[in-house]
Every structure is written in C-alpha cells, then in structure tokens.
Amino acid sequence: MEGESKRFLESVLAEVLAHLEPPKDGRIRHDLAPSSLRKTTDLELPIIGAGLDQVLEDIRTYLNGAVRTDQPGFMNPLWGGLTPEGLAGELVAAATNTSMYTYEIAPLASLIETAVLDRMRQHLRMPSGAGTLTTGGSAGNLMGVLCARQAALPASGHDGFDGRSWCMFVSKEAHYSVAMAANVVGLGRANLVKVDTDGQGRMDPAALDRAIQRETELGRRALCVVATSGTTVRGSFDPIQPIADVCEHHGVWLHVDAAWGGACLFSSTHRHLMDGVERADSVCWDAHKMMGLPLVCSAFIVQRVEVLRAACAHGNEAHYLFHDDAEDQDLGRLSLQCGRRNDALKLFLAWRSRGDAGWGALVDRYMELAAHLSERVRSEPTLELVGEPTWTNVCFRHVPEGVPHLGESIDRHNADLRVALLEEGRFMVSRADLDERVVLRSVIANPAVESSTLDDLVDAVLRLARTLPVHAKSQVEEPRA
Ligand SMILES: Cc1ncc(COP(=O)(O)O)c(C=O)c1O
Structure with a gap:
C-alpha cells in the first residue's frame, strides 16, 4: 500500500494513539442524549463520497464521543481496559482479513485457533474434546444447549423436535x-426451570435433583442443566461437583x-x-471478559467433538466451500457461522506475551482489588455491601442515616446516585437488583484499575450521595416484605 491510503492509515493510527492518552478533563463519558447527539453529528450517508479527509474528520468525531472503556473509571460491564497485544491482534486480523471456515484460506489462523482451544481445554482438565x-x-x-439436544435426540437436527415435552434447568441467578x-x-422459555439458590446465589444441587424428579413425574424429559x-450480578459459582453428580444420576447433559x-x-x-468442571459435557468461556481481550473473543468447548460436528452439520450442501480431503482441518464444520472473524489471533498473542502465569497474576490482582473495595465499603457507615463477594463483582449501595435499608425510596436514591455518577462522567458502574435491593455493581475486570481508583470511586459515591435530596423518615415508604 502506498500514497494516499498509506498516509491516511498512518494518520488514523496517530489519532487512535492520541485518543488513548488519559482524558484531560478526567471524564470517561460525556452525557449526551441521543436527540442532541443526532443534532450535532453529521450522520448523512452521501450520494457522492467526500473522500479520506472527511473520513479522518469523522474518525476524530467518533473518538471524541466514544466512552473511554480503556480508562480505570470504567467498571460498568464484565470487561474493560485495553490490552496492547489484543489491539495488535485485532489490527493484524483485520489487515489480513480472512474467514475461519476453511484451512485453505486461514492456514495459520486455523492452527492458532486449535492451539488456543486445546490449551483452554487443558485448563478445564478435560481429557478430550474440541x-x-x-x-x-x-x-x-x-x-451448549444445541449440543445437549443433539446428544439426546440425534435425529433432531434433521427432523426437528417438539420441545414442549422437554425442559432444562438453570439457577435463578x-x-x-x-x-x-x-x-x-425450540424448547421455549416456559420450559426453562429456574432452580433455587443458596444465600450466596449458588444453585442448590438438592433443589436441582428435586426439580428434575418433579418434571420427570410430570412427563417432561430433562435436556440439560446449565451451571x-x-x-x-453477584459473581457466584454454582457447585459443579454435586451438580455433575445429579446430572450423571439422571443422565442429563451438563x-x-x-x-x-x-x-x-x-x-x-x-x-x-470451578472444581469438577472436567465433568461438564460443554463449557463456554469469554476471553473478552476478565482476560481483557477486545470484544469478541469467546470459546465454546465440548468433550465429544462428534456431537458438536453433528450439531453443526448442514447436509454437505456447501460443496463450493468444504471438501472431504480437508474435513479434519476445516474449522467451519464445528461452527454455526459461515463467515467468521479470526478472534483467536489476539488471544494467542496475549497468551504468548503473558503465559499462564501472567493470567494467574491478573486474576489474583483483581481479587485483591475486589477485597480492597469490599473493605472500603464495609468501613463506611453509610455504605452497605450487598452479598459477600466471591469473585470481583462488588455490589453495594448508599443508605443515608435514618432511612430504612429496604424500600422504594432507598432504591430510588441509589438509582439517582448512579445517574449522578454517570453525569459527572468520571466513573461508570452498573445498576442491578440483588437481594431485593437496587445496588451499584462495580466490577474489577479492567487492568487499569488501581486501589486508588477504588478509593476515588467510594469518595465520589459519598460526595454525590450528599448532594441528592435527603429522604426524611416520614417520606419513606414501608420496607417491602
Ligand atoms: C454469566 C454470563 N454468561 C453469559 C454472558 C453472555 O456473554 P456475551 O456478552 O459474551 O454474549 C454473560 C454476559 O455478561 C454473563 O455474565
């Protein structure tokens, strides 16, 4: 590539790198309603194109308005931050644009994807699989559910099936x-049975066993359990070992x-x-969440590759794509997609750079940071930690003195508090319902977060809470039962 296109791409890269500097005003988000953003931004798609200079201008506009998910104050979803190897992998994958369906057009990419999946499977301690x-x-x-259907009803992919006589099980959370x-x-949401959890949001295996028995007595067959x-919201881990016992006993896919x-x-x-995960029939695992790879990067792994292959079968109609001599190499035969991005490269590069030890240190550091935030919350008389964190989700809320801990007013107060945080623009946390309370859910999944970031978050919450109208006792509704 040379000339105008090359100069253009160099300018784009320079803009992107400049964008990744910390924001001068400390804001990670500018509060713009869709109506005002629409008014101030040129979104028209022209009949006659305006050329690359216009595109550079559009890119500047886009970058200016983008939420700074790379910055430490971004603790809203289960992902955040920027991994340099990840961004490099995205760039290289886009520059070498290919599709993962055949080895023929994605040779090294296919081997890389297989290597990454194999390594993840080894961490799951599954003896076999793909x-x-x-x-x-x-x-x-x-x-996972489709493979369960394939295993239980091998003809269903061809003949279809009546899902109404089947059901599946999952925890309430x-x-x-x-x-x-x-x-x-084709099961229908009505046939999804939500199993009770314990006080820490974990599926109760005895309740699962009873639920399967009850459904069986009602004449419905159990297709699968999703642990x-x-x-x-809470970051709980269902106890896989006893759940696997229940699944084994009833012959149900896990x-x-x-x-x-x-x-x-x-x-x-x-x-x-995750003790016992090696007993699962299938697992999904997002590397774009805690491992910090750019969206999307997500693995699905199954012990019995023939089930996945059968679930993704299409009757060999794609004679222009798949040929018998490459059957074992073409990853397209194990996917529901046809065209598919090379998401493996960025994970491979990050793994090469960090190794297992680097990922382990990241997880341990996040857990320490979550413990630090929980401690800070506990030490503040007007903050309430909701649920005891087992992972890096820290859910809490502000309870002003003299206001009951439950009820609509305190829920509204915390919803307002989150809006105030958003409007100030320095922190983003999400709002969720937990144990009948509206909570602020902050998540540690961003490599840029330090303990000082979390101290600043707590300070901001307390400061902004003081600016909100105080809910006097007399104005407060009775707590919910
Ligand atoms: C427990 C759990 N499973 C599945 C998903 C869906 O993942 P994705 O957003 O990658 O589709 C999420 C998303 O947050 C999740 O929290």
Whole structure:
C-alpha cells in the first residue's frame, strides 16, 4: 500500500494513539442524549463520497464521543481496559482479513485457533474434546444447549423436535442468554426451570435433583442443566461437583457457563471455584471478559467433538466451500457461522506475551482489588455491601442515616446516585437488583484499575450521595416484605 491510503492509515493510527492518552478533563463519558447527539453529528450517508479527509474528520468525531472503556473509571460491564497485544491482534486480523471456515484460506489462523482451544481445554482438565470460537457467551450457551439436544435426540437436527415435552434447568441467578437459548433450540422459555439458590446465589444441587424428579413425574424429559461459573450480578459459582453428580444420576447433559468466571482456572488460589468442571459435557468461556481481550473473543468447548460436528452439520450442501480431503482441518464444520472473524489471533498473542502465569497474576490482582473495595465499603457507615463477594463483582449501595435499608425510596436514591455518577462522567458502574435491593455493581475486570481508583470511586459515591435530596423518615415508604 502506498500514497494516499498509506498516509491516511498512518494518520488514523496517530489519532487512535492520541485518543488513548488519559482524558484531560478526567471524564470517561460525556452525557449526551441521543436527540442532541443526532443534532450535532453529521450522520448523512452521501450520494457522492467526500473522500479520506472527511473520513479522518469523522474518525476524530467518533473518538471524541466514544466512552473511554480503556480508562480505570470504567467498571460498568464484565470487561474493560485495553490490552496492547489484543489491539495488535485485532489490527493484524483485520489487515489480513480472512474467514475461519476453511484451512485453505486461514492456514495459520486455523492452527492458532486449535492451539488456543486445546490449551483452554487443558485448563478445564478435560481429557478430550474440541471447540470453536463464537460471538460470545450467549452464543456459547446456545451451542451448549444445541449440543445437549443433539446428544439426546440425534435425529433432531434433521427432523426437528417438539420441545414442549422437554425442559432444562438453570439457577435463578443465571444469565438471560440461557432463556434465549431455550427459545432458539425450540424448547421455549416456559420450559426453562429456574432452580433455587443458596444465600450466596449458588444453585442448590438438592433443589436441582428435586426439580428434575418433579418434571420427570410430570412427563417432561430433562435436556440439560446449565451451571454458572461466575454469575452476572453477584459473581457466584454454582457447585459443579454435586451438580455433575445429579446430572450423571439422571443422565442429563451438563453445560457450564464460565463466560465470566473461566479465568479463575489460571489461579492456583481460586481455581477451586470451578472444581469438577472436567465433568461438564460443554463449557463456554469469554476471553473478552476478565482476560481483557477486545470484544469478541469467546470459546465454546465440548468433550465429544462428534456431537458438536453433528450439531453443526448442514447436509454437505456447501460443496463450493468444504471438501472431504480437508474435513479434519476445516474449522467451519464445528461452527454455526459461515463467515467468521479470526478472534483467536489476539488471544494467542496475549497468551504468548503473558503465559499462564501472567493470567494467574491478573486474576489474583483483581481479587485483591475486589477485597480492597469490599473493605472500603464495609468501613463506611453509610455504605452497605450487598452479598459477600466471591469473585470481583462488588455490589453495594448508599443508605443515608435514618432511612430504612429496604424500600422504594432507598432504591430510588441509589438509582439517582448512579445517574449522578454517570453525569459527572468520571466513573461508570452498573445498576442491578440483588437481594431485593437496587445496588451499584462495580466490577474489577479492567487492568487499569488501581486501589486508588477504588478509593476515588467510594469518595465520589459519598460526595454525590450528599448532594441528592435527603429522604426524611416520614417520606419513606414501608420496607417491602
Ligand atoms: C454469566 C454470563 N454468561 C453469559 C454472558 C453472555 O456473554 P456475551 O456478552 O459474551 O454474549 C454473560 C454476559 O455478561 C454473563 O455474565
């Protein structure tokens, strides 16, 4: 490449690098309503193109308005920060644009993807298996349920099936994508049974056993159980070992959703949270969450590769793509996608740079930071830690003196507090419901976070809470039962 295109791309890279400097005003987000943003931004797609100078201008506008997910104050979702190897991998993958369906057009990329999946499988301590990179944990959960269907009803991919006589089981605190998977595979959300959890948000294996028995007596067959390693709000880990016992007893497929918690396997201190995962039939694990790779980078791994292969079968209609002599090399036969990005490269590069030890140190550091934040919250009389963190989700809320701990007013107060934080623009945390309370959920999954960031967050919460209208006792509704 030379000339104008090359100069253009050099300028883009310079803009991106300049953008990644800390924001001068300390804000990671500018509070712009869609209506005002629409008014101030030129979104028209022209009939006659305006050329690369215009594009550079558009890129500047885009960067100016982008939420600074790379900055330490960004603690909103289960991912954040910027991994240089990850960004490099994205750039190289885009520059060498290919699709992962055949070895023929993605030779080294195919080997890299297989190597990465094999290493993840070794960390799961699964003796055999294979997998694929998907578009995320939601797709990984869908593939888990689809493989369960394939294993239980081998003809279903061809003949279809009536899902109404089947059901599947998940904890009450599981991610919503499991409900979508129930819908997509033809079971229906009504046939998703939500199993009770204990006081720490973990699926109760005895309750699971009873639920399977009850459904069986009602004439419905159990298709699969989805256990969660790292729930979305609380960060709980379902006890896999006893859940696997229940699944084995009833002959039910066990899928583990480790989208959020899978990285614990790198830490000798914390890997016990997933004890028994080697007994799962399938697992999904997002490297774009705690491992910090740019979205998306997500693995789905299954013990019996023939089940995945059959679940992704399409009757060999793609004669223009897949040929018998490359059957064992073409990763497209293990995927629901046709065109598929090379998401493995960035994970491979980051892994080469850090090694298992680097990932383990990252997890341990995040856990220490989460413990630091929990301690800070505990030490403040007007803050309440909601739930005891087992992972790096720290859920808390502000309770002004004289206001009951439960009820609509205190929920509203914390919802307002989060809005005040957002408007100030220095921190982003999410709002969730936990144990019948509206909480601020901050998540440590951003390599830029330091303990001083967390101290600043607590200070900002306390300062902003004081600016909100005080809810006098007389104005406060009775706590909810
Ligand atoms: C426990 C859990 N599973 C699955 C998902 C879905 O993952 P993705 O956003 O990669 O589709 C999430 C997302 O936060 C999650 O928390």
